[in-house]
Amino acid sequence: MSERLLAWRGHAWLALAARVYLAVVFIAACWHKLLDPAMFALDIATYQILPLALVNGLAIVLPWVELVAGVLLLVGWRTRAAATLVAGMMVVFIIAILLALRAGLNMSCGCFASQGAVEDPISGLTVLRDLGWLALAVYVMIVDRRPLGVDRWWWRRRAAEP
Amino acid sequence: MRRVSRAPDAWPRALLDAALITAGCALVALGVNALRADGIPLVAAQAYEILVPCPETSGEVDTVAPTDPALGASTTLLVDARAPEAYAAWHLPGARSVPYDYLEPVCSVRLREVASSGAQRVVVYGDGEDPDSGEQLGRELSGKGIRNVGFVVGGAPALRVARGEEAP
Numbered sequence: 553m554s555e556r557l558l559a560w561r562g563h564a565w566l567a568l569a570a571r572v573y574l575a576v577v578f579i580a581a582c583w584h585k586l587l588d589p590a591m592f593a594l595d596i597a598t599y600q601i602l603p604l605a606l607v608n609g610l611a612i613v614l615p616w617v618e619l620v621a622g623v624l625l626l627v628g629w630r631t632r633a634a635a636t637l638v639a640g641m642m643v644v645f646i647i648a649i650l651l652a653l654r655a656g657l658n659m660s661c662g663c664f665a666s667q668g669a670v671e672d673p674i675s676g677l678t679v680l681r682d683l684g685w686l687a688l689a690v691y692v693m694i695v696d697r698r699p700l701g702v703d704r705w706w707w708r709r710r711a712a713e714p
Numbered sequence: 715m716r717r718v719s720r721a722p723d724a725w726p727r728a729l730l731d732a733a734l735i736t737a738g739c740a741l742v743a744l745g746v747n748a749l750r751a752d753g754i755p756l757v758a759a760q761a762y763e764i765l766v767p768c769p770e771t772s773g774e775v776d777t778v779a780p781t782d783p784a785l786g787a788s789t790t791l792l793v794d795a796r797a798p799e800a801y802a803a804w805h806l807p808g809a810r811s812v813p814y815d816y817l818e819p820v821c822s823v824r825l826r827e828v829a830s831s832g833a834q835r836v837v838v839y840g841d842g843e844d845p846d847s848g849e850q851l852g853r854e855l856s857g858k859g860i861r862n863v864g865f866v867v868g869g870a871p872a873l874r875v876a877r878g879e880e881a882p
Contacts, residue, residue: 594762608755617739632725633731633735656821658819
């Protein structure tokens, strides 16, 4: 990607919209997991991918990473790090859903609520949705060089120092 | 003279920040989990009981009488839906074992074997109970695109009676 294309100022505003959207998605997604880690652990176990020893640990830690990444994207602090975390989580989620689909599991993704497969079954559309969010996160990672928010304020403050 | 400041979002810094954020989140998460009344153990003591919906059994199937001569036709693929032990104890000559599980869908390998058999008709027989595993498997196979699927009414017990063999 050329430097000229990356230097376009409109990227900051487009990325801001993407960041706010991703932040809302991730904060909404982490909520039920924070409230009920036991149910989220069951959701993770249903994928039948992780060994039992790692299921609870992931159920405890992942919602907090989602929450913090979402808040950081929202306020624009450590934006690239937050976008990297979001992109990494999306890659992991996509792989997990693809493996579950390949195994023929008829289940909910557990993304926004621990509901049954009847209400929210995983499908190719779930993968497409997650790929869309991954694309937004990658856009923020690569193109949003001067994120609107705390990062920009901080950078300008540092640059103005004598 | 103005000092040139590095942008706070340079790649190495961003990756380091991501690692530090994750580590910080892990510490906070473990601390909160330890303090909350409904916290869960870091390692589960026993395997989770995973409940998944029964597989879709929505396909159309024909009924086949236990005495139907088509059961012995070379163009018919016979499928035994019962458990492997029951199959080992008795099965129709030439029948393939595809055990039906009410909780798990038929594995893709078995499905491909049936689909690639070249048979003009697939006849499934099960345990003959209510619900009959043969009918359920037949509907699942049909629902997954396999054509001309039928099931033997009464399942294996009816077949043994029709053949003059003693029922198990």
